[in-house]
Amino acid sequence: MKYDFTGKVALVTGGAAGMGLAASKAYADAGAAVAVADINLEEAQKLVDEITADGGKAIAIKCDVADEAQVKAMVDQVIAEFGQLDMAFNNAGIQAPGGATDVSHTTKDMYDLVEGINLRGIWNCMKYELMHMRERGTGAIVNNSSVGGIVGLPGRAIYHATKHGVIGMTKSAALEVAQEGIRINAICPGTIETPMVKEMLDKEPELMKELAKVQVIGRLGQPEEIAAAVMWLSSDEASFVIGHSLVLDGGFTVH
Numbered sequence: 001m002k003y004d005f006t007g008k009v010a011l012v013t014g015g016a017a018g019m020g021l022a023a024s025k026a027y028a029d030a031g032a033a034v035a036v037a038d039i040n041l042e043e044a045q046k047l048v049d050e051i052t053a054d055g056g057k058a059i060a061i062k063c064d065v066a067d068e069a070q071v072k073a074m075v076d077q078v079i080a081e082f083g084q085l086d087m088a089f090n091n092a093g094i095q096a097p098g099g100a101t102d103v104s105h106t107t108k109d110m111y112d113l114v115e116g117i118n119l120r121g122i123w124n125c126m127k128y129e130l131m132h133m134r135e136r137g138t139g140a141i142v143n144n145s146s147v148g149g150i151v152g153l154p155g156r157a158i159y160h161a162t163k164h165g166v167i168g169m170t171k172s173a174a175l176e177v178a179q180e181g182i183r184i185n186a187i188c189p190g191t192i193e194t195p196m197v198k199e200m201l202d203k204e205p206e207l208m209k210e211l212a213k214v215q216v217i218g219r220l221g222q223p224e225e226i227a228a229a230v231m232w233l234s235s236d237e238a239s240f241v242i243g244h245s246l247v248l249d250g251g252f253t254v255h
Contacts, residue, residue, distance in 0.1 A: 100155025190249030216251025
């Protein structure tokens with residue numbers, strides 16, 4: 001499908017790599033001005049340079065979504081630059097450092113790191129995005145959860161806890177603003193070919209064999225396939241979709 005987001009402004013966190021990069025490009029290709037926010041400002045700027053070289057509008061913003069002050073500053077910068085915020089893909093997230101870890105071996109620092117980015121980061125972003133969207137009475141937010149938000153796997157407890165939390169937060173927040181012209185939904189990607197997944201598979205090579213058994217489609221997902229779903233949920237084509245968690249997993253959860 002082709003979307004026309006001309007005159008609209010999109011914000012993508014974790015926008016410089018993987019699913020965020022694909023979504024940033026897709027928003028720009030559809031005519032939106034794009035704020036590419038990422039902890040890695042250099043990579044964000046590379047993407048912005050690519051978008052602007054193709055005639056699009058974009059800015060790069062360095063942001064740690066776990067830091068509420070940085071998130072506020074990020075949204076303020078978007079408004080200062082573009083005057084509005086119409087769409088947001090709250091995508092930034094991490095796996096637990098060190099790979100699969102039994103709950104009894106999880107440290108407080110590991111838990112705080114993953115929770116801070118994956119769950120509190122979503123809350124931080126929605127909080128300040130909604131402040132502006134509510135003033136204008138319009139907006140669409142897509143939060144990145146995971147199939148880890150609807151299933152459990154050994155060694156992934158803290159990651160899955162945050163992703164389950166994203167779904168719950170999405171549902172409740174969506175109900176709060178549904179009658180104000182704002183839609184909030186989530187996506188639940190399976191195993192997607194991103195730098196984060198490559199790092200995970202490099203640390204756990206046997207995991208690829210297990211994934212091959214349960215990815216019914218027989219391959220990893222591509223970031224562009226996730227971006228296509230984000231575009232739909234951001235568009236008026238999904239105007240009746242509220243508080244939904246869209247599973248994009250190549251059949252993983254069908255078992």
